Amino acid sequence: MLNINPKEKQVTALNMLRANWKQHRTMLLSASVGFGKTAIAAFITDGMVSRGMRVMFLAPYTVLLDQTATRFVEYGLPSEEISYVWRNHPLYDPEKLIQIASADTLIRRQFPDNIDLLIVDEAHLRRKKLLEIIRDTDIHVVGLSGTPFAPWLGKYYEKLIKPTTMKELISLGDLSAYEFYAPDRPDISNVKTSNLAVYGRDYNEDQLAEIMGDATLVGNIIKNWLEHGEDRATVCFCVNVKHANYVTMEFNRAGVNAEVMTADTPHDERQCIINRFEQGATKIIVNVGVLVAGFDSDVRCIIYARPTKSEIRWVQCLGRGLRTAQGKDKCLIFDHSGSVHLLGFPDEIEYESLPDTSDGMKQQGASWTEKKAEKKPLECASCHYMKPAGVYVCPKCGFKPLMGENVDVDESRTLSCLSGKEKIYSREEKQSWWSQIKFYQRQREQTGKPISDGWCAHTFKKKFGVWPRNLHDTPQEITPEVSNYIRSKQIAWAKKQEKMGTTVQQRGLAHENSISGHGALA
Incomplete structure (x- = not known):
């Protein structure tokens, strides 16, 4: 018997799973960051173990193995029944009822024939061998994902279980509110796209890094955070290691303690960085795609400096700042990439069915997209706050654009006007x-x-x-x-x-060259 009580929407999720258990062998539970997917997995596992049935929980990253096992024990699952399927782990025992497995280890081994239920965490991540297991075995499978947008999911999961939405969780207080700003919109119209195993088709990173590494743009990132970041604990997402190093160096030069974390950062060092971040010694973690899972620290500001056309990447990254915490009123999001103009707000990206335009076996092609009726948010020309679609007057600063300026007429619904006013300081x-x-x-x-x-x-x-x-x-x-x-x-x-000095110097050189040129003609 577990020692935790499910929240309202977790009860809804469990009831939906029970109602569909006999009709569907494979189901995917859509639940955003902060919903408590590990708790859901614990409730499901408890029900199976109580009947002597064997469950395998599949974790996509090794950092989640111990974290999941620790949570399971805290919730009341028996520690003596937990086995690790990871390399040559000393606690591996195939006869135990709870198998916590590394996805990378499992796909290199023969899948065991004594598993009654497979729970797949971060089910949107593509692994061909895992998809074959889901397709070719007759065991029950429950996938967990906060971003069930991958174009092949509908080929392997029969039923989408969607008990709530990110927007609803924000309204209930289970997720943090946020304020969105778009200080920069770089020109990436000529950047090519590449196939990425995790996120589908996305921008070419080498070309992106060249654009995003521009000194003026990086300077804007630093200046904007210093002026508007309110000294909040911040995570910054960059394009590649070179870009992340540059941004970190500039923050440090400005007197802000920032540290870099990449895929090559050793596990122990990552933990040290996170510890310093949680203690306040490090104000900003500048990272390259590593803080997207298993990272539960209190983040109150997101700097997004990596243009993307992937809804999965977008929602996963911004979700790092949406967990609630004591004293946290909101999360500030600064988009320096222009991605919000393409993809919209994270809590407005919702699918009502699982896409099935790909079988997931080949290198992922163009991502599945659906033309939505909703318009994308618009940027306030005055304060760069991202206004919801159809909003005319900026709710943040009260700026009213001129006719035809920054106004998108949405004929599908009535234009709503908010009486937003400029903040009045006491x-x-x-x-x-x-x-x-x-x-x-x-x-x-x-x-x-x-x-x-x-x-x-x-x-x-x-x-x-x-x-x-x-x-x-x-x-x-x-x-x-x-x-x-x-x-x-x-x-x-x-x-x-510095710029004025450079201009003066250039004028002086031009003048000297002019004199020299006249002398040569003479």
Whole structure:
């Protein structure tokens, strides 16, 4: 008997599975990040084990093996009945009722003939040998996936079990709300596409890295986070290792502690990075496609800097920031890739049936797409907030576009207008910022690098749009949010000076060449 109680939507999922158990041998449970798929697996396993039946839980990544076993025991499943199918694991015992298997290990071995139920975690990941097992055996199979969009799923799973949606989980408070911004929209119109085993057809990474590694674009990523990231614990998704290293270096140069994590980062080092992140010592993990499963840390900001046309990649990556946590009001999402303009918001990508346009046996071709009636979100021309489809006035800053500017008429439904207004800062908030700016001024004086009262006033006006009138000058210890804002302005000023210096130098060289040229003609 398990020692946990299922949540409302988990009860719905279990009831739907029971209702379809006799009619369908293979079923796929669609459940987004934060739904509790491991708990669902534990409830199913408990029911089978109580009747002496043998269950195999198939994990796609080795990091999930111990994590799943630990959760199973915490939930009340018997630890003495757990066996590991992974390399030469000392706890391997084919006679035990609960087999936790590595997918990579299993597909290299003969599939055991004593399994009554196979639970496939992250079922959207394509492995030809696994698909053959699902197709050619007569055992029950339950797939688990938060992104059941792969074009071959309908060929192997008979029934889609969909107890809820991401949007509903957000409304229930089981997932975090989010705010979406699109500060950049790089031109990737000439980038070719490549076949990827996991995500289907997606952009060529070498070409993407060249575009996304542009110094101006990377500078925008740093500047935007310093100004608007609110010093939140952040995960940044990059194109490749070179791109990730560049972004990390620039964050570090700006005084922000960022670390890189890639597929080549050893398991122990990954855990150390995650520990430092959870303790606050590391503010940003810059990664290349590794924090998409088995990562449950409290993430409050996502920087997405890897253009994609894959709905699976998009939803999986953004989902890292949608887990709830104590004191978490929302997740900030900064899309520097332009992907939101193509794919829309993550909680609006919903399939009502499993796609079956491919058999999954050959290299995956063009991904299955369905033309949806909904329009994609639009970017506010003023603050870059991503407005929902059909919304005219920006709900974040209140900006009202001119006729024909940034307006997409959706004839399928009535245009809805929101009375969004620009945020009104209280006197206490303005005073706090001014006191912190004066504290920074005192710090600069103590280090022999003084700044003027005028600089302080202009910095305040840049933030609030008004001068700091009727505010007292009592210093207040500076917070990371204000410090980052000041740092972003300094970086922007330094880059402007550097650019102006380069321009002046180029003009001087041009002038010299002109004189030299006239001399040669003479």
